[in-house]
Amino acid sequence: MANPVSSRDNSASPEASRRTDGAFRNHAPVQREGFRKTLRILWNVIFHKPRTTRPSGAVPVRALTQADLLAAPNHSVFRLGHSTLLLKLRDKFWLTDPVFAERASPVQWAGPKRFHQPPISLDELPPIEAVILSHDHYDHLDHQTVLTLAHKTRHFLAPLGVGDRLIKWGVDASKVRQLDWWQGTEVDGIRFIATPSQHFSGRGLSDGNSTLWASWVIIDDATRIFFSGDSGYFDGFKRIGETYGPFDLTLMETGAYNVEWPHVHMQPEQSLQAHLDLKGRWLLPIHNGTFDLAMHAWHEPFDRILALAWERSVAITTPQMGEAFTLTEPHRGRAWWLEVDGVVQEKENVACSGYKS
Template sequence: MATSTSPADNASTPEASRQAQGQYRNHVPVKREGFRKTLRIIWNMIFHKPRDTRPSTPVPVQTLTQAALIAAPNHSVYRLGHSTVLLKLRDKFWITDPVFAERASPVQWAGPKRFHQPPISLEDLPPIEAVILSHDHYDHLDYQAVLKLADKTQYFLTPLGVGDTLIKWGIDASKIRQLDWWQSTEVGGLQFVATPSQHFSGRGLFDSNSTLWASWVMIDGDTRIFFSGDSGYFDGFKRIGEQYGPFDLTLMETGAYNVEWPHVHMQPEQTLQAHIDLKGRWLLPIHNGTFDLSMHTWYEPFDRILALAWERSVSITTPQMGEAFNVMYPQRGRPWWLGLDGVSDPMVPQNA
């Protein structure tokens, strides 16, 4: 197992991950659904989805070019889709959970299909200093994307075990740094800390929780960015905020939630509270707008988190896919989903 890590500051206080019988565990036990409930959830996802879980009109995308990215200022942040975010820091590029596949699925002839094309192709991306991976689910770890990024990427930062998967795929072990919760590593002048999340892992029937899941703290001098990966709401957000906050920007899971799986994905109200726990300054909701992974309408996560942020006076930004957001000069962006498929402003009464 390739590693290059050092303990995070005060790492003796927080707990590292733990294994039992070869499986990683959350700090607080998460209820595992029984076979009958799992079968019912799958049945409903296939046969009883409501309308508008996918947009019927094109999702707006701002096309990116390599030349424009290279000319962009530092601290620029771009959503490429779902939880894939490209960041420019210290004149280098960093990317989270790069998924460019047409479907978030083990096969490309079935499964959740993209709403939109990525703003830039894998081939046109500039050289990547590090790929930051949160866990091994198909909507976060894309086999073909990893292989295509291998030659232009200096490092792959992963939770424990995920790096071993990359090595099996043929990625050079010297490029991989695997971290336990609360461990840190330095790449290109930035510090990265693998922090806990409350989730699970697995890419098949027989590898449940055999690899770790994580959120990530990114520290660039005085600038701090948090990437949530996937997580249910738990007290870990407050601990991360106490240890590493305040954060200039939080990239927070806001989508593909369901009352049937409350422990591993957050409702928008919990996303907002997690951002507050982290002592976040600006919230950028991710994990939405690209794949149909739950039962809610495709635009509901945007509507709900925007309304909640306004109610709590939380600074929130909702850039289009491919639209630049600068951490040093933040702006709210436009609610670009309004008007698509007849979506109306949730803050305006329908009879207004």
């Protein structure tokens, strides 16, 4: 591994990632899918996917300029799409899982296509202090995006093995920091801790679980932010909450779920419970609204998580793509997705009534 850095947080009495026979493992046993089930899932995705998995109308995007970002207050968060978020902390910019490609795929002529364009182009982005990566799947790590960002990014923070991939792509090794679970590093006074998630990795047929996957804790003095990456629900969220919580904001995976793959993505009920386990204050659901990666309606993650949050009196925000959410002046956003398809179901009106009051 190139450039392993930082010390383990012994106060957490943590367990490092587990690696056997060249492959990383989750701490909790995860059911392995058989060949027949995998083939059936693939068949359904190709031939039986409902039309509602993609929006029929245009997803609203609030266009951003570099001047907008430079003028934004600190502790601002901008959703750029899927799990790509731009954070402004200490007058610098930090970018999670950047994917600006047209498709989340190894090729750009096939695979899941974007519902919307990014609110800002790669060229227009200001200098990036650090890119924070959760794992190497195509909807979280895009080759061309990384190469374009490399010249304007000072640091790349990645789980073990993902950094090696970046270096092979041509990123300067001196910019790459690779961390195991529960290891932390500091950049410009801000602490970043790679924490466990329950998922998997790989970009081809022969590299399954050869790199690590992680969630991230971000600590800027008294402000604490959690970035989930991808994960099934597991008791690690409670462990992270007990060690580093409470969190002012959780950026929580809520999308691309299915009963066929319960161990690697969370249902909305589990996303909400993970937020509570983390002792989160504000919940911002991510991993939705940009790519067609499951069988559910594209807007379903928003509908369900919003209704659940209102039932449990959880503070939730759903900014549209490009809209700022600022921890110093938090807001709920609005149910923008109801306007996209032109037909609003009655249950959606009820679920989102809190936004209309």
